[in-house]
Amino acid sequence: MASSGRFVRTLSRVQVAGLALFVALLALTSGCDTRIGNGMVSTSTFESLALTESVDQQAIQILSDKIDLLKSISPTTVEAVLNEQQANSFPLGTLNLAPGGRSSVLIFEANLRAICSVDLCELGTCQLTAPRVQLHYNDVGFEEELEAAGVGEPFPTFSQSVPSVPVDVSRGTGLGGDRWIVSYEPRSRSLVGMRARDVGYRDVANPNDPDDSNFGRGNGLVMSVIISGPEMQSQLGLATQPRITRIFDLGPDSSPGSNKHRLLVFFAREVLREVHVLELEAGVRPVRTNLAPGGGTENVWMLNGQFRRFGPAEDQPFMTLDEIKLLTQEVDVDIGSFQPIRVNTDGSALVFDSESSQFLRLKPLSALDVLNVPGKFPGQGLVEVAIETSVIEDELGSRGSALEFTEAWPHPVRQELVLVEERSNTILAYDYTLPANEDNARQVINSIDMTSNRRDSSGSPAGGVLINNEEPILLKAEEDILKNRLMFDRGRDELISINYETGTVVIIAKRAAFTSLTGADLTDITYIKHTGVEQPDDMQSVRVWDSSSSSLLKVLLEKVLEPTTSITNTN
Secondary structure (H helix, E strand, C coil): CCCCCEEEECCCHHHHHHHHHHHHHHHHHHCCCEEECCEEEEEEEEEEEEECCCCCCCCEEEEECHHHHHHHHCCCCCHHHHHHCCCCEEEEEEECCCHHHCCEEEEEECCCCEEEEEECCHHHCCCCCCCCEEEEECHHHHHHHHHHCCCCCCCCCCCCCCCCEEEEEECCCCCCEEEEEEEEECCCCEEEEEEECCCCCCCCCCCCCCCCCCCCECCCEEEEEEECHHHHHHHHCCCCCCCEEEEEEEEECCCCCCCCEEEEEEECCCCCCEEEEEEEEEEEEEEECCCCCCCCEEEEEEEEEEEECECCCCCECCEEHHHHHHHHCCCCCCCCCCCCEEECCCCEEEEEECCCCEEEEEEECCCCHHHHCCCCCCCCEEEEEEECHHHHHHHHCCCCCCCCEEEEEECCCCCEEEEEECCCCEEEEEECCCCCCCCCEEEEECHHHHHCCCEECCCCCCCCCCCCCCCCCEEEEEEEECCEEEEEECCCCEEEEEECCCCCEEEEECHHHHHHHHCCCCCCEEEEEEEEEECCCCEEEEEEEECCCCEEEEEEEEEEEEEEEEEEECC
């Protein structure tokens, strides 16, 4: 936690040499700590990140652009027309869909309702001549796939407000398993799973031929409707179809002999005031894997979803909102705005209740647990307070406005979960080994360092179009790099890194560094993935998806030692 007598100031890279010389002179005269007035100056360095200064490669490169994306969907449309066409794309997740089983980012183009994948070109292994973007389903193929599953939706889409989640589902003992991306189709209110098929699935012989029977019908990507909106309504005994707000991967069912995988499903309060477990089970289904004349039918591994009910009459949900309200003692409960994250010690889901301003843990009960919880059954949920309101207020200050936690991820070293609070521009860490009645949260990044004290290592002006809202809007990377987490500030169009040890925020690249390449007015990075280290210069290789230009960009970073200067009041 930050001390009230401590002020941290970070310097730009151009000041590093001067600072080092100054510190060396001070050390020679004092032999140890350096005191100024009533304070003490101490210096140290930490490993940070900056755009590479390699003479061999540009720090930011375009691997694919809007034309590549739209051309894969409409190969016969001339580029001049595509250039004038607006694209609205966002990522769904990462799957091994590229040649040779390499990773690709799965992209949904919402205007054309098409599902594509873009080769991440990990560690520069892409062939320059190979197409970087593959079409899997166009609007017609997407619609046909839902129709085959009994879902009559003429304009299917995917939700961006309900994040897609990756799940690893077993096929059974000794049969391996598959990585699935589970996404929400809001118009039919269905859950849809997608996975790569190693041996191909409705392969397209010529991706430039829209008359190919398999064009826009899979091309290596298997789609499976896990459960439709009408099926949800029927299984849950509702008068109307419920609207999903969040999906959470609860992990495999631990029951002996079970191959089922569990999702927690959260619903809009106006229809269903319950949290339910959806059990996924893989099974083979006869499917035409080649739609060309004479094409055959094969057994393909698909997913089926069934809501699990509890109790003697099998009529109880995983948890009701009334149970949570009884714990929080508030008028209502709202746990639908924060994407839950797993607590590794017990497999519980950490959720944020915006009504009580508390973090809660939803824990599935084991057969041993239920002995101490009357009225509950194995697999059912128990709710307990994780972080009390008072602890959050101690870190953020008492606030009149509601709190808004938007991002979360595991700390790379500690048994903590890192939490981003958007309204205060603060990043906290939750120690999940401590009970709620202890001080189990601390500041990682304070508001001043996030908004005003960012260290600028970008070496470039802001450029581009001014943004009225300069309040940080943060999106996290999927991995850490050298005890730093990359984030994109969508409010300021800045790629930044945060350092866990020092609480320092460093600007990696500003808007102009991206827009000068993409030609877009703004930058909107919605996906950040570390793909490894490139030689010969040990460069950290990162891939980002810019939804503003519908481009996949390669960002090369190098390790730099940055100084941290602190002035501590000794009074």
